[in-house]
Ligand SMILES: [Ca+2]
């Protein structure tokens with residue numbers, strides 16, 4: 001029996017000691033108006049030539065949650081703090097996510113000003129509202145950011161590192177991009193805004209309207225767009241990359257590492273909603289970086305499972321309400337059997353299957369062991 005068990009261990013190590021697809025993030029340089037239409041990612045959300053509904057990244061007709069990780073410094077993002085309220089002051093911060101429509105309603109965006117996040121929405125003829133964060137995020141450390149909007153009444157939420165910073169009633173209405181929307185024909189350098197309006201833009205002020213509207217200079221990773229309110233109270237920040245579910249409208253792991261396509265890994269119906277990277281500026285951005293929120297060089301915890309169970313994205317499926325995280329070591333002890341199931345990617349830093357233990361990865365599932 002022992003020989004067989006050891007053989008099983010050898011086979012498992014052989015089969016699953018696969019190099020982890022390297023994690024990456026995107027590093028923007030905030031070139032903004034200095035490099036028009038460059039140093040940004042553009043995710044198309046509408047085609048101005050027809051009235052078809054946009055791809056799933058065109059959120060705002062339902063509840064939404066936008067969340068991602070960021071890392072940046074104050075010296076690279078110098079816009080001054082401004083007042084939040086019934087205004088559109090988010091456009092004066094260093095813009096991280098720009099879903100503006102030039103001189104038209106149904107728009108939103110997120111920026112960082114004076115070190116604090118500003119999330120703003122303009123409703124469907126219902127006014128404007130910005131909400132401000134209270135955590136200083138320009139400390140050159142990774143932070144998880146989540147912004148939410150409720151469709152029924154426009155209520156807005158801003159969470160930083162899982163802590164609610166502000167929530168207020170906001171402007172009402174559908175704020176998705178109108179399917180038959182026509183961008184302003186003269187607003188963008190005297191020309192049409194066809195090249196900026198019908199996009200969600202990452203890392204820049206989308207219209208290159210001027211130095212008054214600066215762009216984000218820093219890292220961005222693991223962007224998820226959902227058509228639901230993910231968070232109803234303070235929460236523990238994600239410990240590993242997201243896995244898609246029925247509410248995921250777009251999911252960008254930013255792990256490509258080369259090329260100019262930002263892959264949408266959501267699998268959402270009607271998608272995907274890929275981003276196109278527009279490199280440029282000086283220094284040229286965005287670039288692929290190995291600096292990510294989930295990188296780890298050593299185990300943070302060692303999880304030695306005295307249970308059998310199923311390793312799944314939902315902690316409920318891992319017995320005793322736990323599932324391993326990407327920086328944790330996992331040991332499956334003798335007498336127990338653990339299975340990775342579901343169309344998801346399980347991750348851990350190291351995996352040791354002890355003699356007498358069982359471990360299986362069900363067809364259609366993936367296991368990634370290691371980091372970077
Ligand atoms: Ca990543």
Ligand SMILES: [Ca+2]
Pocket residue numbers: 046047048049050051052178179180181
């Ligand atoms: Ca259209």
Ligand SMILES: [Ca+2]
Pocket residue numbers: 153154155169170171172
């Ligand atoms: Ca309202």
Ligand SMILES: [Ca+2]
Pocket residue numbers: 045046053054058176177178179
């Ligand atoms: Ca639309």
